Amino acid sequence: MSKQDKLYIAATGMITPVGMNTDMTLASVKAGINVYQNSSFINKDQYRMKLAQVPDEAFVELNENINAAAMSGQEKRMLCLASSAVSQVYELFSPSKPIPLFLAAPESIPGKDIKVSEHFIENLQRQTGVAFDQANSVIVNEGRAAGLKALDLIFNYMENSESKYALLVGVDSYVDASLLSALDEENRVLTEVSTNGFAPGEAATAILLIHQRVLEKSPDAIAAVARPGVAEEKGHRYSQEPMLGDGLADAVRGAIDGSNNIKIDSIYSSFNGESFHSKEYGVAMMRNSASLVEGYKHEHPADCFGDLGAAFAPTLMAIAARTIEADNSDYASLVFCASEKSLRGAICLNKI
Incomplete structure (x- = not known):
């Protein structure tokens, strides 16, 4: 197959601290709404850490077929977030056969080993009821830029297969005591007195990417990538x-x-x-x-x-x-x- 120059965004799903879907998040960002709040996590200097969290009521119960005991609390949060984003996409899209999922996941840092389970995609399938092409699915455990590396893999996949669809998903959550403690050791988490910290957040976004061959059949496609x-x-x-x-x-x-x-x-x-x-x-x-x-x-x-x-x-x-x-x-x-x-x-x- 010839070199693939562009793909197209046909649908998105999203859950962030400022919105339960893409429309809400976009409106909040355009309005400049800030949701940083003092959390229950205390830093080494006894100040509350400022976080940006998805509201508790947005988290659904895990499917009974998922072995929750084998998962960390952080991974459970990420599974719930990812399931919300993916389900939003599949409300708009019904593939004739399973498509691959390319997952952007957290990276490990000194003091905190973070790696989503190799069973994460399988668990996401159980949680959402969506069947993925697991043989061609990939997890990229490399943090903020992982979604762009995963996207590069999608381009390669489209070039070397007859597939017309792929799902890009990014998910992460900093709401984890040991992770926040590791960041606090480096004085990186925002507090009321810090001047060079950041507000740890959490979110998941799913993007349906389509090939040129099906663009004419996808009138709701919104942008070229x-x-x-x-x-x-x-x-x-x-x-x-x-x-x-x-x-x-x-x-x-x-x-x-x-x-x-x-x-x-x-x-x-x-x-x-x-x-x-x-x-x-x-x-x-x-x-x-x-x-x-x-x-x-x-x-x-x-x-x-x-x-x-x-x-x-x-x-x-x-x-x-x-x-x-x-x-x-x-x-x-x-x-x-x-x-x-x-x-x-x-x-x-x-x-x-």
Whole structure:
């Protein structure tokens, strides 16, 4: 099969701290609604940690066929979140046969080993009642940029198969005592007195991606997605190497190349309020300035819903796609995400 240049977003499902679906989340972000709240978690200096949490009433009971005893509390939350997002997509889509799921999941950090169970997709299938093509499904345990790496795998999958559909899902939750404790040891969690912390959040977003061959049969498709750029930053947070910004700059360059150098008027990033990523953002924009229109907008919705971890990339993609659909802009939107470790990713979206 020839090289696949574009895929199309046909449906989205979402649950975030600011909305139970894509429409609610988009409206809250556009209104600038912030849901950071003091939580029950106390840091080492006896201050309450500020989190952005999905309301408790949004979490459903786990299916009785799922072995909940073998799962951590964090994974149970993620399974409930993912099931909500996936179910929203399947309210709009009824495939004739199971399609593969490409799952973006959390990454481990020093002091906290995080890896979703190899049975997560099987459990998600039981929880939702949706049958997935498990033989071709993949889990990418690499944090914020994992969704963009998973998307690159979807492009490869579409190129090397006759499949016309794939499901991209990103899910994460920081609502876990041991994870928050590990972050607190690094003085990273926002409190009423901190100046360089972030608000841990949680979310899940599901995106149905379709091939050009079925675009005409999908009148509700909302945006075109170019092949992402994926790269590695040697000087990441947990590396001994200096932060040079090469990884994000290369990822953005790759995304722009994949879009045939369309001009960009808006950027959606995984910036979460910490200063660590400022340098690489500056380097990436400077090196790719020829592709940016004057006065481009930089949106960082973590100001509203906190840091979404591995759910970041699909969530930003869905927000950007819906905005493109509403604005009918001739320019592209750029989404980029930087993981805690080396992975960096970026993607361009534009109108169909």
